[in-house]
Amino acid sequence: MTLDQIIDATSVMPVMVVDRPEDAVPLARALVEGGIRVLEITLRTAAGLDAVKAIRRDVPDAIVGVGTIATPAQLEASIAAGAQFGVSPGTTPTLLKAIVDSKLPFFPGVATTTEVMQVLEGGLTVMKFFPAVAAGGVKMLESFRGPFPQVRFCPTGGINAQNAPDFFKLPNVVCVGGSWLTPKDRVAAGNWADITRLAKEAAALKP
Numbered sequence: 001m002t003l004d005q006i007i008d009a010t011s012v013m014p015v016m017v018v019d020r021p022e023d024a025v026p027l028a029r030a031l032v033e034g035g036i037r038v039l040e041i042t043l044r045t046a047a048g049l050d051a052v053k054a055i056r057r058d059v060p061d062a063i064v065g066v067g068t069i070a071t072p073a074q075l076e077a078s079i080a081a082g083a084q085f086g087v088s089p090g091t092t093p094t095l096l097k098a099i100v101d102s103k104l105p106f107f108p109g110v111a112t113t114t115e116v117m118q119v120l121e122g123g124l125t126v127m128k129f130f131p132a133v134a135a136g137g138v139k140m141l142e143s144f145r146g147p148f149p150q151v152r153f154c155p156t157g158g159i160n161a162q163n164a165p166d167f168f169k170l171p172n173v174v175c176v177g178g179s180w181l182t183p184k185d186r187v188a189a190g191n192w193a194d195i196t197r198l199a200k201e202a203a204a205l206k207p
């Protein structure tokens with residue numbers, strides 16, 4: 001899959017923190033049922049890569065990416081687990097080189113103009129803007145448009161159903177990411193119906 005195909009399939013990208021491996025497949029199914037197919041599984045928990053493998057195997061309609069990739073070794077492990085794309089919170093020169101070499105569709109994280117320029121040096125023009133609200137939110141992305149009209153962003157961090165529409169109004173926003181679709185208490189309780197409801201609401205946010 002190409003990065004553009006992934007972008008076309010997404011509007012809100014759920015940032016999933018999977019604590020219990022057995023939650024991965026039902027959680028992914030609940031999101032897909034609600035119309036959210038492009039999923040980011042973070043490496044914040046030990047279960048992350050096993051969750052990717054399980055969802056790739058059992059939820060064929062999902063498009064599965066790995067988030068929180070911070071090192072080339074994590075990138076390699078993500079590809080081995082079946083990641084269809086990657087996401088990082090920030091971008092070091094070492095990680096950028098590994099991303100470019102791997103050819104894996106990727107949303108490298110940036111929060112400043114210098115970081116945007118460093119990622120552009122690697123030839124990548126789609127970036128995760130993180131932490132979106134704390135780093136300047138809508139105003140910052142509007143300001144990025146002047147010097148970087150070719151760059152498209154997936155803002156993540158502090159975004160929810162209330163403020164997401166403000167981001168979708170920006171021409172340089174292709175999707176938004178967030179953890180609000182997968183509240184910890186709902187996942188812990190196995191309340192998949194509620195997750196499907198949140199996914200349906202989120203899927204309707206992008207005009």
Ligand SMILES: O=C(O)C(=O)C[C@H](O)[C@H](O)COP(=O)(O)O
Binds near residue numbers: 042043069088156158
């Ligand atoms: O773990 C990662 O890979 C990250 O980069 C951070 C997440 O994308 C944000 O923490 C999600 O933000 P919230 O929606 O505000 O919870």
